[in-house]
Amino acid sequence: MGEKSYQVAVVGATGAVGNLMVRVLEERGFPVKDLRLLASFRSVGKTLSYKGGCIPVEELKEDSFKGVEIALFSAGGSVSKKFAPIAAAAGCVVIDNSSAFRMDPNVPLVVPEVNPDALVKGPGIIANPNCSTIQMVVALKPIYDAVGIKRIVVTTFQAVSGTGKRAIEELRNQVEALVQGKEPKMEIYPRQIAFNCFPHIGAFLENGYTEEEMKMVNETRKIFNDPNIGVCATTVRVPVYYGHSEAVNIETKAPISVERVRELLSQAPGVRVVDDPANLCYPVPLDAAGKDETLVGRIRLDPSVENGLAMWVVADNIRKGAASNAVQIAETMMARNLL
């Protein structure tokens, strides 16, 4: 082929998302020349498999980025805040999964199916949006382009994998304890997550919303480049391992039929319409898990308001909501000769 290949680093490679970034690079056949796995000192000694080989995890240091062209970060906000600018200064294209730089006006916040034009050539930081935001804007983009969107009311059903490996273990341990008649332990979440749900993702803010809810407001506006779009979110953690679900209610600026929405979404990149209720066909998180597509179903008019539309949007929160979107940003930059 003679296709260019890249020096890639994954920062936070031993976390749930970082680990998956490595798998997604392999699965999607991203042209990696050399892969470096970076993490904190306590992960040194671990290895991850990649294309049949074993790659050792190295300690993340200030000089880790020499020769690296693309750095995928998923090690939390504080690591990104410190090391993403260092990597960018060393010449990397940094694709950062944390929230550290998302609202920075100088940092593109990108979902490749939605706003690829926000990507620019050369080294620097690109932010990967919040998982809940990504799948919603992927599903709404074709409608936004066709008739405009005035307002979004969204309620989420978020999987524990969004919190990380230890939350996955917490749900599993709580369920096992309850099955055995034991008291479930709480270490990661403030409330029991097994057989429960709670409207608390991220810290509570002065205005009564959570950080997660305000991410959906602010990131949606930035990605659509539309400061006037109204968004009201309620974000809820549910006892599901993989896959966020969202009940999305919108008011469009002009009328659109359900048939036209289905048609637009059927042709949209990254979207799969799963909408045949008569045959019990609607998206569920178990079906979305392991896929990069955003599944959309339950598309129906909402007659309670002018130009109202309701739908149900499900995607794998650590794939399309995190790892896959990051890799797709790199793919898009490659396709556009921005790398």
Next chain:
Amino acid sequence: MGEKSYQVAVVGATGAVGNLMVRVLEERGFPVKDLRLLASFRSVGKTLSYKGGCIPVEELKEDSFKGVEIALFSAGGSVSKKFAPIAAAAGCVVIDNSSAFRMDPNVPLVVPEVNPDALVKGPGIIANPNCSTIQMVVALKPIYDAVGIKRIVVTTFQAVSGTGKRAIEELRNQVEALVQGKEPKMEIYPRQIAFNCFPHIGAFLENGYTEEEMKMVNETRKIFNDPNIGVCATTVRVPVYYGHSEAVNIETKAPISVERVRELLSQAPGVRVVDDPANLCYPVPLDAAGKDETLVGRIRLDPSVENGLAMWVVADNIRKGAASNAVQIAETMMARNLL
């Protein structure tokens, strides 16, 4: 006391809700002179405990209602359709938990905290609303009275107990199977409910909504006696045993502050405000289970629309959503000399 006491029958006494109706009659000290437990032939031979004694289950027959003054029905729509009119003709006040008569213009549909004035004296059928509707209207009534409500967008997180005993067992069995590495069995629900959720409660209708969603539209309008109130619902089953949660977004007709909403709800019958996010205080289904109150929290303004307000409403779906509301209807009729 010399207080009058009543001949009471519970129809469907061996089901999840019927069984709980017996417990709620006892717990709330309803003045029962004599309690008859009625069910299908296959439950004959079973007994239920009541006030330290044991009451045998009798077969439901056309002549079961002789001498019965109050009959609480929870045996499904077809049993209600056949036997509720027979019981009413025999002189009973029938309080029916099925959906069979809810939209009948001659049948009151009552939540005691919301529309007690719909109750009338004498024998006849009174319908107990759908669980999801009850807790929503209890939470919204004080706001409706204060400033009016134009539109409601609601998304539910519904517990398996709403489907009945066998659904509770299905979730438990699926979770146990998965913990043991076995394949989960599906008998009650069309999709796996353990570690999953699906936007499918009741049959799908022509308009793309489910029966459960349209119950929330139509019953809310009937209870508020307001055919113009806009309601759009998405009803979702989640792997929770007891307690429905609802993300409720409303547009009021006039402005109202969060403080005033909290104040109104604090004084409202049947409501408990659980709304101190800074101290991790918000309603969750595990806390609502076993209680008759509707818990309301996460009260906040929704700046994306004029007079927008969002909140999170949780109640025990088989208590306030079914058994307790039925008993409270009887209590209210008693207090108003309608029995």
